[in-house]
Amino acid sequence: MEAVKTAVQTAVKTSVKKGVSASKQPKICLIFATRGRAELLGKALAFVDMQTVKPDLIIVSCVTDEDVGNLASRPGLLVIKGRPGLTAQRNHALNHVPDGFDVLIFLDDDFLMHRTWTAAVLEAFDSDPSIACVTGMTLADGINGPGYSFEEGQKILAETNDIPQTMIAASTGGPYGCNMAFRVRSVAGLRFDERLVLYGWQEDRDFGGQIWNRGDRVVRINTALGVHLGAKGGRMSGRRLGYSQVINPLYLAKKKTMPLRDALDHVLRNVFSNITRSVAPESWVDRRGRLNGNLIGVWDFLRGRLTPERAEKL
Template identity: 40%
Template sequence: MYVVVATVGRASLTRRTIDLLERQTRRPDRVIVVSVSPQDVEGVAESSVQPEIVFAGRGLCRQRNAALDMIGDAAAFVTFFDDDFVPAPDYLEMVERVFESDPAIVGITGDLLADGINSSGLSVEAALAIVAARAASPDSQADPQADPALRDRQALYGCNMAIRLSAATGLRFDEALPLYGWQEDIDFTTQIGRRGRLVSSASITGVHMGVRSGRTPGKKLGYSQIANIVYLKRKGTMQPRLGERLMTANVIANLVRSLWPEAHVDRRGRLWGNVLAFADLTRGKLDPRKIERM
């Protein structure tokens, strides 16, 4: 079981979340941290789990691809964690058990006990407290082979997802989705899902802290909210109705909340990015890669 963490600009946070992997009841065989510069991973190599540090071009897809290229066929399963994800201590153990329970399962994502992306974010301490509270609940122990909470999915959530590596032969994250790679998880895992079964399980859990630092600026993310969906719909890896719901919800949220924006969200920047993307769409010039030139 390999673990891959892509990061940029959040060295201290990454060190803390990497250190937490030592708590796993099933220790990872190898931890690979992919970043852009030595400053992005300062102190991370000294973690007790002894991660390997890899450098790649900036962008979530490029960084994850660098890890996949490095791994080759050396592992049976690979788990991708965001640098602000705190897994339950038995996360990797339960992932392995689920994979081994059914060879048709090619991808797994855990249930989120909390997601700070919907707020100003959560601290590591808050995330650990939520995980501990879940572990103490009487229904926290489940057998994945008989768990009714093992649910089929059409795609996985990128902050925590595990894949059967043999099902990813010939597949890579689409580097036409630059920087934060918004919806790259939908694209990649939809393709893997054509080769087997994607599931989520209540027996596999964690907390996505949703830390704001290091994320794509408002205007660029706003452009991606339109450009990436249109691109993936044309590619055939984004369900049209899902894409339309995402686009509509984001544009409405940016429009309404730009009048009274949250302190932690650049709504006006996102709205302006939406406008620029629609303008490019009408002119036939829409391109997700444009955000790298903004």
């Protein structure tokens, strides 16, 4: 534990040398949970470097040395290794955030930030002390299609000049996990639910629901922009994802971190989509695998089994 503490102190001191003042408020810690995508992570970090307001510390939560490659020696970066799984890796990072930080940012390793993303988020927090969670707007989201190449995402950002002059903070049921920020004091004691295994699936909604249940605001703002590449490498199998599409929302409804109406909407939309598109599936989606997982999930639900961790065994 002493070695970890020393590593954290070294990373923070190095970031100060880079021009980020440790005495400036608020202090920002940015977290990536990644596995098997070191090259993509490096490209995402390049956009962090272009921020008008830079984080004081970056934590990369991974599983093996290969997950970060030569990025491990990057100044201002703390690399920690632990169990695989998005929720487990994010919690591992939360356990290593030093005292004295004010804002936590979670980014996917395939999210490219507009250079004013962090500044826009801080403006939102400054505007209303009841705002505990902020998520931004995606200019393009490859998760809904075959995905964008890095070059395509870079071009979209480069051509984005029309940033809204007036920030609008709209309350939302939950943040979008690829780009979300939290006040540290508002998430004290909270953790991501590790029963939501593998890629998580609705883990962001669950975490936001925990904040909402505390009476704090969860908002989406129109001024924190970025591109989610939706990279397909490292995703879970269609069968596992299909199971999670059914079980996870219903599990969250039981936990009361997602309204039952929203959970049913998630389930019905995904099952309907997998049924209709299984006839002529997209090349980048395992529709039949997802549908198979959907059916297993429905059968488990009818038997009274809300076991999101079962997805890991399918």
